[in-house]
Amino acid sequence: MGRSTFLEAANGLVSRAAQQQGSHRNTGSSLSALLSTLIPIFIVGTVAFLIFLIFRKKFTRIYAPRTYIHTLDRYEQTPKQSPGFLGFTKEFRKLADEFILGHSSFDNYLFLRLFKIMMTISFVGCIITWPVLFPVNATGGGGQSGLDILSFSNVSNHNRYYAHCLIGWVFFSFVMFMISRESLFYAYLRQAYLLSPYSTSLMSSKTVLFTDVPAEYRDEDRLRHVFQEVRYIWIGHDPSSLQDMVEDRDKAVIKLEGAEHKMIAQYVKKRNKKGDAGEWDGDGRQNNHAANIHIDPKDRPTHRTKPLIGKKVDTIDWARGELKHLVPKVAQEQAVQRGGKAEKISAVFIEFNTVRAAQSAYQQIAHQTPLKLQARDIGMKPDMVLWKNLGKSWWLVKILMFASTAVITFLCIFWTIPVAFIGVLTNVSYLTNKLPWLGFINNIPSQILGIVTGLLPVLLLSVLMTLVPIFCQLMAKTFEPTLAAVQLRTQSWYFAFEVIQVFLITTFSSGAASVATQIVQQPTQAPLLLAKNLPKASNFYISYFILFGLMTAALQLLNIVPLLFVLFLGKILDKTPRKMYNRYVSLTGIGWGSFYPKYTNLGVIALAYSCIAPLVLGFATVGFGLLFLAFRYNILFTLGTQVDTKGRAYARALQQLTVGIYVAEICMIGLFAIGASGSIVGVGPLILMIIFLLGTIIWHFQLRSAMQKHIAILPDDLLAEEYRASRLQNSDQEKGLSESEQEDVYKKQQEDSCSSGSAYQIPRTEEHPDAPPTGLVGKIKAFLFPNKFVSAAVIAKHILSPHLARRVRPYTDQEREEAYLHPAVTAEAPVIWIARDKFGLSHQEVMACKEQLGEHVEITDEGARYDDKGSLVWDQDDIREAPLWEDEPDY
Template structure:
């Protein structure tokens, strides 16, 4: 067995290179397979995307998201679709899809800027230099060369008597490095500008994330409201509110149990209603039942096969009702005394100003090592991983060690998979060198080319893109314990990139590739430099077919939304109102942490082989052009980039990871330069190697310079922008309130003059620039009160101090927040619909061709779709409420979700026979601790569940949480 394995290893050429260059036939078959797959999926997309049933898959951002983020549906004509898509400016993407989507496209555009000019400059120069009078299959002296296929266009084909041509490779490599470094600086500078605009924008400064700091590992003596107040109240603006976090994991366990019981109850109620005509003939003992362990035989009841003899047979519906009532009682009793749960050593501290929050986040707070060193600002309440706040500093250290061990194991396992796909990619070589595999040579040439060219990349990518990001995300969020979802995505971005770099580049190019020349190295030690110089550049051959397949398959499956189509119409069958509502209202999310590493790795591969194998540039242009079109279509019309917009904080990390491509290219070229020999066997490119070594040092110094000058600007808002932003906030608020007053009934002369004076105090501004977004203005008296309150806030810098009675203050805040949310989430009646339609028509007429839904799409999709109506009735724009009301919502936002969630409710569909009405009545009579409802859900003619309202237990914060 060991001898057979040795024959395979020694005979394998590896996935990235072999003794013979990749033939045009192998590449053509790989391209043909990719183009066929692309044509089928892209053609299916063009056909089905215009059907009404498919718009929930291909255009959900036109009618299934809040009104302010909706986009105009694309034209039905495929040519107009592509032209319209390419003409949409990047700023529109930023406004409609967010900063993450904007910089996602910006990174892909940067890659096109890298490889486009490089292809124009490098291809006309290096391909003739590499091909003309090259080694080919010539015999020079006692040496016979065998450079064939696509290798004749690469570095290794330059003849020994033409080594002066390598000066062109050096010059072009330096120019490419300089161009890439310039683009990196330009993109990072642009990122800093946009990031600071984002942090200082009025809409962002209204959010709690801009003024709230999370601090962990707080010592017990400081983990009190008074101690933290004394420590941080001296920062600019002072402290507005402090939340001391506690370990509510037992409450989460009860909540999970309630969810399980509710799901079971709803499924059974659905079956009961749909089978009502024949279930009336069933006896009570024939109803759905289940077995539960008897208390005195709890251990014996868990024994397989015999455990049922120690269990009780109960009616499933009645049991679920009793269990749900019990869990609700326990949960509500526990919530009555939340302070009885232990503190976990972390706290949210909200400041009155953004300046105070950002300064506090950077300030050293504790003298003990490791205490209060983990501080975070710009975090949204909807993005917090509450379980991770319970981890101590020591616990996190242990978890990180476990994470590293698991990651190393994962790299090793995938390394084996990559190695064996490399063996599969060179079956023809194996058949010549391995006796028991000679039968492979009898296969048809087209089949062998398909197996070697198309199959290995497909297998590898299916494994790396399928379960791998799911496993890594679970490791970063669960095992390592990321504090927020954004932090988990950035951690995933780093470790996933490292894994892909190993499995897609290092292992195929170096480790597996070297097995193809082991035999030659052992038999001809003297010619080691020549063998390495000839074989290493041929590693690019594998990536030609690899990139073509990935560009065509990934782009076509992404635009067709293959997985979502299967989940929605094949595997995603649901039969409860809750399931139907979430299925119809769900907007697909694309995770930055599992997407960007792929494009970063492709960029690294392209940079490494841009000069060594110039043909790579053609495939890089094809790859990133397709990706750019598909990703732009998806972020505008189909997906969201996560639950919360992180502000593009991952973008600098992607740039720094792309530097890896420059370093690999430089080190590879240094080695290749020193390995080049002339006809006399002497080193022919020593000068080029020395120059490239200097370039490596310059690149390292340049990256350090970028880090020193830019790192401080990625995360925090500069003080100068804080002052300017405060002035803009006052101008914006005063102008907005004055505009609201002008829209209501006429005022007395004294009131108008008073309003004008208040506006003058804040500073003059163009009112047309800041037109109000309120579609239904509040009453005149409310506006007067809001205007007077804000006028007072201009003269008095502080807000109301913290209440001494924390519990009373919390109850008061929660009650006030629910009243505000009830006003924001008002029912969507016909007058409200007419008002929204009129507003959209006015904006369309005033602005013109903007990304606001067309009238016919508004009538057909927005106003006729029940889920769209539900989403439209919720106002998630914090600019439309007063500062006091907004502050009241924020006071509840950073409390633990189990303390502010509604009581879990059973939601069943209404039926014509009255079965669900009877079940609702019986359940309510059973216990007052149960909530059940059948309004807003019903059966259609085919007994399919339909909904026209949101679930009765949906939290009031669901629609505004991401905006807080």
């Protein structure tokens, strides 16, 4: 994502500013030093926010596309009104969660909820720690100055360690309760969402992907004998040669459209300069169609078939020739693939009649031989499948996974080498003093040297940090079967990188190399080493939270990359109606694998410093609050969903937050051990914290054990209810109704869903679940006892959006047949779309193309035109009328 790249650059500025402040750790951090770091970033953030306020209503496609591009919403009921300030109008304050769940996605809702959870933890942490630890630290007599007097480093009396220990017990217990509570809430919410009528009516919710299928089981009858309640089976094929032809065909279409645009636009501008005035008729075409327009060969677009050395050809004639050859050839090969004559691969997709049947098949051992006929995924939509990985054997997948993990591990440990090189650039003057042969650097002009030592390191660091998640995704795409699995794998890898490189290595003021050497030589000293360095580094993160939160929030709202495309880049890059249409209808999504780790790592840092430097919690509260506001606005009004993980990324982030608890406890144990070495008084807090660490391990093990299946599969009691409802709703379709009759049944079901207040109360374990308790006491009870006052039935009835009561429209026979076929097998020849001109050249080109290609390819000049200034415009009022619009099914 372009926006992520820009944010990485901003984060590089943040880190550099904070590091400049952190260089004064030994002398303490003053309030003036903190303000000198915050003020410049605050000014930049304020300017970005003001630009957002100015442009917000002017560029609604950038800042509020979900309010008017109704076809992007699966329910076609997105509100048309302009959004209020940050989305906090009365309506959205009341219905924000419901709106996101119903109109955005489950993943988007949970991502936003993560900021609420971390903000709540940080705020409650301030309430717990500040009243006790601030006085204890401030009067600790450690001789610190500035903000360091509020940290653990200012405590010299070992008796005061008991305060830190007991407050740690209280706060960490609260954090563990929050993680447990949220894990339980997620499980209930997941059950309610995935068993809502909308979700259960999706084909993907009842489809399971099996890999490593033995050759004898790549047969539909054999598979139906193994599995029960099978509705449809897609056996995977290897259309590699066909895929190459499809790609060449589509490239020829893009090449032809670009060449036609270049020629027609140039012709229109010439005619306009001559003062020629073509006339549009009522149909938007020049009256006489200006037949037989002659274009000088030197004005026709050309290109070389190979870069530099290829033959120079007329682009339009070449593209038409390619299409004339490829289109029928692709169609012929697709017919062969559909006929089952292609080579089968070891992967099958099986759709079952109900979600219960699909879940049962997903959990069962399907084959007597281990690792054969494995259920790899459930609920994946066709566009989320990585087809090239489906045919890979289990042992090759294991090798690739092991090798990739080894490479990422190496990356996590040794990434300090390129970062250290970049750090060298910031201290060029020091190098020239120590290494005289580098003296020529002093002769470089000061302006250029300032860029090399100031801006260049930041840009290089930003590029390096941006490349890490991209590299992780590329590695994961070599063996994972779906894009969701790629994002989850990237999340695990990138989180480890963030914790090690962004948190731990930064914490070690003595330098990464020396710390690593000491740990290797004396592994048992790792807690002590970390404990000594952690309090000293707290001032860095005090700034880091507010800077990261402010800059990221401002840049998220500003939406800088789409804004640049509207103002400048789009006019340069979007030269055809197709490009303008695709950019207009596409909503940017969040890359879970790269976004979650960055913000989860912030939560880890806040927890690690909570009892050592509690001031960090205050800045963490503000930072998470700003991030929540920014992402809340974008999720409500601008963001879509590119990859659906069914909330699994959120569940993983909750587990990753426990790393912050472990780091905090280990560091406190190290600090108490240092105190215990000089005084018997320090032994008490040390023993208590060790006991609490053991308790944390037991809690974490029990939580993972209890929730492991609940975050992966659905419970049988709710599936039984879904099965009963599905049989009732599908009874008419099982009688062999036609597609039109099924459509009537579907409309009747939708009307019943809208008129019945409990129609979407699936799953339900009781007929009329009570609403969550209200009032202060009731909310406290619901918060403390979620398993008693919150359930899947309660969430389905009182929290889920009513829109989730709507079932998707029935699938046609063709849609079902093509659902999980390789895209190359089903891809039709793209419509060639050029813009209409008032002189008739576009009409002439359309006729010429139809004459040469026949009926194999559709070409049109409707829906886009060149205005009187020769600029390309297209009709955005109703994108359903655009030639490229397709009413694609929601799988």
